[in-house]
Amino acid sequence: MALNILRHIDIEDYKYELPDERIAGYPLAERDRSKLLVYQNGKLAVDEFRNIPSALPRGSLLVFNNTKVIQARLIFRKKTGARIEILLLEPVKPGKISDSLNATGRVSWKCITGNLKKWKDDTLQKQFHYKGKTITLRAHITEKQKDWQKVQFVWDSGISFGEVIENSGLTPLPPYIKRDPEIEDSVRYQTVYSSHEGSVAAPTAGLHFTPGLIEELHEKGVTTEEITLHVGAGTFMPVKSPVIEEHDMHPENFSVTLSALEKIREYSGKIIAVGTTSVRVLESLYLLGEKISGAVADKRKMYTEQWEWCNSEGKLSFCESLARLEQYMKANNLDELNATTRLMIVPGYRYRTIKGMITNFHQPGSTLLLLVAAFTGDDWKKIYRFALENEFRFLSYGDSSLFLKD
Numbered sequence: 119m120a121l122n123i124l125r126h127i128d129i130e131d132y133k134y135e136l137p138d139e140r141i142a143g144y145p146l147a148e149r150d151r152s153k154l155l156v157y158q159n160g161k162l163a164v165d166e167f168r169n170i171p172s173a174l175p176r177g178s179l180l181v182f183n184n185t186k187v188i189q190a191r192l193i194f195r196k197k198t199g200a201r202i203e204i205l206l207l208e209p210v211k212p213g214k215i216s217d218s219l220n221a222t223g224r225v226s227w228k229c230i231t232g233n234l235k236k237w238k239d240d241t242l243q244k245q246f247h248y249k250g251k252t253i254t255l256r257a258h259i260t261e262k263q264k265d266w267q268k269v270q271f272v273w274d275s276g277i278s279f280g281e282v283i284e285n286s287g288l289t290p291l292p293p294y295i296k297r298d299p300e301i302e303d304s305v306r307y308q309t310v311y312s313s314h315e316g317s318v319a320a321p322t323a324g325l326h327f328t329p330g331l332i333e334e335l336h337e338k339g340v341t342t343e344e345i346t347l348h349v350g351a352g353t354f355m356p357v358k359s360p361v362i363e364e365h366d367m368h369p370e371n372f373s374v375t376l377s378a379l380e381k382i383r384e385y386s387g388k389i390i391a392v393g394t395t396s397v398r399v400l401e402s403l404y405l406l407g408e409k410i411s412g413a414v415a416d417k418r419k420m421y422t423e424q425w426e427w428c429n430s431e432g433k434l435s436f437c438e439s440l441a442r443l444e445q446y447m448k449a450n451n452l453d454e455l456n457a458t459t460r461l462m463i464v465p466g467y468r469y470r471t472i473k474g475m476i477t478n479f480h481q482p483g484s485t486l487l488l489l490v491a492a493f494t495g496d497d498w499k500k501i502y503r504f505a506l507e508n509e510f511r512f513l514s515y516g517d518s519s520l521f522l523k524d
Contacts, residue, residue, distance in 0.1 A: 124425070128361060129357050134503075134506075136481070140510075141295075143295055149306075150326055150328050153165070154167045155517070157494065157497070157520070157522070158521075167326045179382070179385045180343070180391075181344070181399075182343070183309075183393055183399070185317040187307060187308050187318070188318065189290075190206040192244075194243070196242065200236040203231065204229050205230045208350060209225065211225065215348060220279070224272050226260065228268055241258045242257045255286055306325070307515075308320060309321065310329055311332070319353050321347070321349055322393070345374045346372060346373045349370065357484065357485060369460045370459055372399045373455060374454070376452065380444060383440035388473040389471055392476045394475070394490075396475075401463065401472075402459040402461050407440055408434055421459070422461045424461065426461070432468065436471050463488065465491050466492070475493060
């Protein structure tokens, strides 16, 4: 598809009225008690999430994002009493998530700062207790950009930065949940299968699953596999431009093990993504494999650009594309593929991988809603109207939906 066609995707066409009272401020007491909207062949039905094993086609493969949310929200107080809130976005030095979380003494991160005008050139500091010791964390801005700041953090102990934020930070609830994080959020704003630290926002489609429900899925012939995409705060960035072409998609790092890649490639049943993050990983894998030729690949090719799919010829099948990635990994003795994606999926996109997705209900005019519309077509309006009329709860702590295609 030529880019000029995308100029006609008007963001106003993907907005709807969402009353504040329909935004879930808290999770339900039981994860799998949320409502489930099922959409298949243009038909809509209301169910409960704990019944999803019966709603899924037997022999399906569910792909989960096993990223783990870090305590990325740090609150400092100036001597004047002014509150400065720092949200970690991505590490700068060390630049790899795992390296930064394991670093001791000093790190730098890109951040978004609340009440920035009150933070001049001074160094902020806060104290917290850890294993009987009082530790001081200091923060200083080293660079200011339009949408973010680079902040250097220094602390007076040999503990890791991961331990620092785990003991001094708060759960990074999205901005539309207008309350301070509570102790419960550190557990509930996390999937039960999360294992790889690095996200500053939860892959919320997975919040409805329980260990017992996953076990039941296996008993009913549904297979599961995991990938990792660290969700950035950019997932909540509003589309401010009138047309989607002018919006810059945020980059996110993801990884897929060789065994997972092989399992997904070999699977003959329906692949169903749990969440939009899993959707973006699976579709990005196709595009990565498409541009790799042979066993040797430029590392720069492990990056999916925002509109790269517009130039995709689509001649390879999904299996053929993933086979190329496998060949590359085996030739280079890689057990894990690490890549970055800025892929933006909008109406007009042709899905190469999935036959279904599980997802929550998204903000009006958001890139996530556009991704859903690319899968359901204009029926997204019918789906969201139905959800509002049937009192579904919206956004991160809200209810769920299952979209299926034959």
